[in-house]
Amino acid sequence: MHTHHSAAQPLTEYGLSALALLAGALLALMIHCNSRLAAYGNPLTASWLAHAIGLLTALLLWKALRQTRPHAGRPPRWAYLGGVPGALTVALAAIAVNSPLALSGTLALGMVGQVLFGLLSDRFGLFGMPRRPLRLNDALALPLVLSGCAIVIFGA
Template sequence: MSTLHWVGLMVLAMIAGAVVPFQSAINLNLGRGLGHPLWATLASLLVSIVVLLPVMLAMRLPLPTLAFISKAPLWMWAGGAFGVCFISLALMLLPKLGAAGFMALALTGQVVASLLLDHFGWFDLMERPISLAKMSGVVLLMVGVGLIQFSESATKNLVATG
């Protein structure tokens, strides 16, 4: 792949990450209005379906085969449950940790889990061994999380809302 292609992929990945705190903050307000975070989780997932179906129809995607659906292992269907987990926890933790604190901690969890997925090649991923450089990156990330979450202003917010 060319350098320009890699840069494009990295920019798209950053955009994917950038929309998450907006989603969380918007869903937090939706949950307040609907009376509970789980109602916002359900609404978010329903809106996802409403937005996704026309895109799939416009792309004229073929229907999946019943043979695959009937034979797919249960773990392949767990993605939706993980989505519910993330959205619901974001709605419950965002007011307590703040957007930056929650996202920093969520990102740390994502990176650590991703290193394990890559290292062991779980779920048919290509094995990419954990290296000293990658572990150093995780340690630096955790230091960054500490600076974000436990800076003076974050401590004041925790005391004020706790």
């Protein structure tokens, strides 16, 4: 039996990859903007301002893009705590960027933290993620990410 492959499938995968790249670029921009704010005040003030403006932006996007979804039940209680690591990320990154690490070193170490947490989340199914055993490519990718981070921070 012939299986029909949709042309939209690769576009969906490429589109999701493009969104992830855009999110990374926006994260770098956010960290830079917040570090500039922190330089004129302090990291906590920068975090408060960033989150207040982010709240307004999120409310405007929510209002503009609101759609009805079938009621799928309630999220787990811990899901409401997503703002806590977000606020800590903003404050800690603002401190780190205004150090010899600069923006590139802060982002490199942040990426290492994301990869490590992602691998642990996948392996142990943390926070409701599906469990996925670590594979050989995970073991090979981690030293490459760490090496790249070291090159960014310490030079070649």
